[in-house]
Structures are given as C-alpha cells and as structure tokens.
Amino acid sequence: MGRFLPHPDDVPVELTLLKHECISRQRLHTISLGGMACNYHRAWRHGTALEVRLPTLNPDLRYLGYVAWCLRRKRGYLVGIAFVDEQMLFSARMGEQICQIERYCRLHEPQSERQDNQALALEWVQQHADEFSHDTVCKAFAHPVLD
Numbered sequence: 001m002g003r004f005l006p007h008p009d010d011v012p013v014e015l016t017l018l019k020h021e022c023i024s025r026q027r028l029h030t031i032s033l034g035g036m037a038c039n040y041h042r043a044w045r046h047g048t049a050l051e052v053r054l055p056t057l058n059p060d061l062r063y064l065g066y067v068a069w070c071l072r073r074k075r076g077y078l079v080g081i082a083f084v085d086e087q088m089l090f091s092a093r094m095g096e097q098i099c100q101i102e103r104y105c106r107l108h109e110p111q112s113e114r115q116d117n118q119a120l121a122l123e124w125v126q127q128h129a130d131e132f133s134h135d136t137v138c139k140a141f142a143h144p145v146l147d
Contacts, residue, residue, distance in 0.1 A: 011054060012056055035089060040078075040079045044070050065081040
C-alpha cells in the first residue's frame with residue numbers, strides 16, 4: 001500500500017462530497033498509491049469522491065480524491081484520501097508540505113520573527129523534503145497493485 005501522509009490536526013481540512021461522475025470509478029485502482037490521511041468528524045464510505053480543501057493555506061486550492069479507507073478513532077475518524085492522478089497527488093503533497101512547515105515553525109518558535117521562520121522552514125525542508133519529492137511520487141506509481 002502507498003504512503004498516506006498524516007495531515008496536521010492544527011491545520012483545518014474541509015472534505016466535500018462530489019457527484020460520483022466527477023471521478024471515474026476506473027481510477028479506484030490507484031488507491032494503493034497513497035495520498036493523505038486526516039482526522040475528520042464523520043465517516044466516509046470507501047470509494048466516495050471528495051473535494052479536499054485547506055482553507056487556511058489557500059481557499060482556492062482544491063484537490064480531487066476519493067476515500068481509500070476510513071478508520072474509527074476515539075474522537076471521530078481517520079480518513080485516507082487517494083488522489084485521482086499523479087499530478088493531483090503531487091500538488092496535494094506540496095500543500096501538505098506547506099502545512100507541515102507552518103506547523104514546524106509554530107512548534108519551534110511561536111513568537112519568532114519572519115527571518116527566524118524562514119530559517120526554521122529551511123531546516124524542515126532539509127530534513128523532510130525528500131518525503132514529498134516528485135521522485136517519491138513516481139516511485140509510488142511504479143509499484144504494481146497487489147490486490
């Protein structure tokens with residue numbers, strides 16, 4: 001199974017139901033490629049077409065995906081969202097990378113100046129950028145589905 005990047009809880013995510021014809025059912029075979037995992041207040045059925053938004057990051061960014069899995073947790077659900085193609089997956093991973101950088105900066109220097117935040121962001125990129133790279137996405141697409 002592909003890797004589902006954990007979305008930080010302190011960055012709001014909005015999941016909106018899409019009509020099934022918005023995403024071809026033939027694309028459900030790519031579930032093993034990975035995507036993002038986020039905590040959400042409600043359950044979603046496997047294969048449900050969704051629009052994912054990160055309104056605090058950029059209200060105009062929208063990622064089309066579908067529910068790969070949904071697990072019950074003590075407080076809500078953990079939802080694995082796979083994206084419709086390589087480009088959408090890569091775009092979503094870049095959005096997740098920005099969320100992780102912002103979170104990293106808040107955790108390490110909540111009262112720091114912009115210059116310090118830029119240094120913290122560079123530190124995070126040096127430590128974690130490979131996890132979000134184009135090569136990582138391509139490797140996920142190179143693995144055959146073993147269903």
